[in-house]
Amino acid sequence: MTPDLDRQEALQSLPVSRETVGDLDLYVEALQRWQKIKNLVAPSTLSQIWSRHIADSAQLLPLLGDARTVVDFGSGAGFPGMVLAIANKAVPGFRVHLVESNGRKASFLREVARITHAPATVHAMRIEDFVSNWQGRADLVTARALASLPELLDYSAELLKTGARALFLKGQDVEQELTQATKYWNIQAQLIPSLTDSAGRIVSINTATKHPDE
Numbered sequence: 001m002t003p004d005l006d007r008q009e010a011l012q013s014l015p016v017s018r019e020t021v022g023d024l025d026l027y028v029e030a031l032q033r034w035q036k037i038k039n040l041v042a043p044s045t046l047s048q049i050w051s052r053h054i055a056d057s058a059q060l061l062p063l064l065g066d067a068r069t070v071v072d073f074g075s076g077a078g079f080p081g082m083v084l085a086i087a088n089k090a091v092p093g094f095r096v097h098l099v100e101s102n103g104r105k106a107s108f109l110r111e112v113a114r115i116t117h118a119p120a121t122v123h124a125m126r127i128e129d130f131v132s133n134w135q136g137r138a139d140l141v142t143a144r145a146l147a148s149l150p151e152l153l154d155y156s157a158e159l160l161k162t163g164a165r166a167l168f169l170k171g172q173d174v175e176q177e178l179t180q181a182t183k184y185w186n187i188q189a190q191l192i193p194s195l196t197d198s199a200g201r202i203v204s205i206n207t208a209t210k211h212p213d214e
């Protein structure tokens, strides 16, 4: 499939405004430019940026509810966090905190926030350092392709404790990971089939508390 056709097909199912599409075009152009020297996403996915990355991230939009402060762990080139920030630019008070320890990816994310004016703050640091220094609270934690569910819950523990929900984009092993996680956590979660990946699931966590003896 050509990149143009990929864009056209992905846009048919995206719940976004014309202004957002303009910003997403700026984002994708920057990604293609930077990719040549910085290798930000797997080269095999480059011709399908819209379906593999933008649409995959944007499927979280209807699940955001009234979240205003979002923390995206291990953002990489900005998926899903930067897509959410761009699409919700007009929502008062909306902001995504992108936590990414790789310096060149963090620089790219800052450049995208600059050219699109997306409400995104880039934290170029390890998640472990971010969570131990974070003074604010969050309504929602997101992550894609970062770690197993038990590890994601550990990363998110402090934020979940203060009332954050979580949306994790996961692959086919998620049910096994959920079983593993329930050994340590009481979890109220829902598995939602991915719209863009037939084997994928979105894990939507409303509450998660660690068992008292852990």
Ligand SMILES: C[S@@+](CC[C@H](N)C(=O)[O-])C[C@H]1O[C@@H](n2cnc3c(N)ncnc32)[C@H](O)[C@@H]1O
Pocket: 073, 074, 075, 076, 077, 078, 079, 080, 099, 100, 101, 102, 105, 125, 126, 127, 128, 143, 144, 145, 146
């Ligand atoms: C496989 S990539 C996924 C990137 C993006 N979420 C996506 O789905 O395209 C994982 C990213 O998480 C970052 N990462 C991994 N462990 C991290 C940590 N402990 N703290 C901060 N970033 C981390 C890596 O640098 C990498 O960019």
